[in-house]
Amino acid sequence: MYTVIVIDDSASMRRILKDMINSIDEFEVIEEAVDAFDAREKIKKYEPDLVTIDINMPKMDGVVFLRNLMRLHAMPAVVISGESVRGNDIFDDGAVGFIPKPETGESMISFGKRIKETLLNLTFLLKRYTLKKPKPQVEIKRKSAGNEDKYGVEKRIHPDEVLVKRPCTFPGRKIIAIGSSTGGVEALIKVFSKLRANLPPIVITQHIPYGFSNSFAQRLNNTSEIEVCEAKDGMILQSSHAYLAPGNMHMSVIRSGQNYKIQLLDTVRVSRHKPSVDILFRSVNNEIGGGAMAVMMTGMGDDGSIGMKELYDNGAYTIAQDEASCVVFGMPAKAIEAGAVKDVVSLDEIADYIIEFSQGKRR
Known part of the structure; x- marks a missing residue:
C-alpha cells in the first residue's frame, strides 16, 4: 500500500481526490494539507510515499513548494492542477506526474480514470523508493554569489563555464549519447526494449528527480537485452552496456588509458538542469568527436542543443525525435533549429x- 498526502486549498477538491485515490487498491490517502506550510509539517510527520500538489495555493505557490521539496526532501510528487500551461513545466522542477483538473463538461468518472492511470504507471518508481535526504548541493551556495537574477530565477549556465571545450583526444571509437526530458521515461523504455546486444556503450542523461534514477535504470535493464545501470563515478564503459546519469549529478565521459570512464560532476545546474544533456554531449564531443552518435529525444526546453551542435560540427552522427512522436517537442526542436541534427526520426x-x-x- 502506497501512502499519499493530498495538498490542495480547496476542501471539495481534497475530498474528491481522497475518494478517487482511495478507490485504487494500491494507494491510501493518509492526510490532507491546505497549503505548503501545512504540507511541510505533515510530510515530516507521516513520511508519505507520494504527494499530490496543486499549483494555485495560498501562502506559497505550488511550483515554489515543489522546487523546495525536491531540494530539501526529495520524494515522488504529482501535480494536479487546472493550470495546464504552467503544469507542463513542472517535470523540469522534479514532478513525476501531471494530471490536469477536470475541464467543464468532463465527468468525474473520466477524471478518476486519469488519476488511476497516472498513479498506477508510477508504481515502478514507488516500489523501490526509499526516502533519501540529498546532501547540500554546490549550486545552493553559489546562488548567493550571483547565480539567480533579482527575481530569484536561476540564470542559464553555459556548458563552457563547467566543462571546457577541447579537441577530441581519442578519435575512432564509437559511443552513443542520448538526451531526454519530459516524456523521456516511457520513450526510453520503448527504445531500449528494441535494442540488441553487441552495441557500443550508451550514455543517457534523462531529466529525472533525485532518488529515482536507480530504479528507472533497473526498469530499463529489465526491458532490454543490454545491461543498464545508474552511472557511478569511475565506471569503465563497456560494450552492450548503458549508463544513466544520477538524478542529482552531471555525467561526463573521459578517457582512461585505452578506455573511457564515467566522471560525475557535482556542480551548478547547466542549461537549467542537473544532470544536463549539454554537459554529457560536450564531454562526448571532447573525447570521441566524429565517432559518436547523439540522440535528442522528447523534452521541454533547450538543454543539449549546444553540445549537439558541437558534435554535429565535429562529424558525429546526430538524430532527433520527430514532433509527432514527442510528448513535448522542445529539446528536439531547439536542436533542429540550431542546425545540429542530420536526421529526424520517429520514436519507433x-x-x-x-x-x-x-x-x-x-x-
Missing part, C-alpha cells in the same frame, strides 16, 4: 538507427 525508428549506426550503416 530510433532503436533501428542506433543499431545501424553501430554496424557502420549510418554516419
